[in-house]
Amino acid sequence: TALAVYNSLWMQAEAELFVAEYPKSVRPARSLVVRPPVFAAEDKAKPGGAVTLINGNPEKGGHVLRALAQRIPEQQFVAVRGAYGEQVDYDGLD
Helix, strand or coil: CCEEEECCHHHHHHHHHHHCCCCHHHCCCEEEECCCCCCHHHHCCCCCCCEEEECCCHHHCHHHHHHHHHHCCCCCEEEECCCCCCCCCCCCCC
């Protein structure tokens, strides 16, 4: 395989772990991360009062959101559980 194209650094890392078991001759010689397009007008969120993190894993700063929520109790925080990877535990925060 000459080139592998991934949609995120996380996917690239996971794929590289997966193919590491295979002989070097069948592993991609090069890789590239191409992020999917975002059309802001179509994906515009409604303004609100909450600080929100989607997929609160450590790599995205889930631990930072937890620390902020503990330090600023008057602010509403929302953590949306992701579909993959280790998630930061927000139990005990109200």
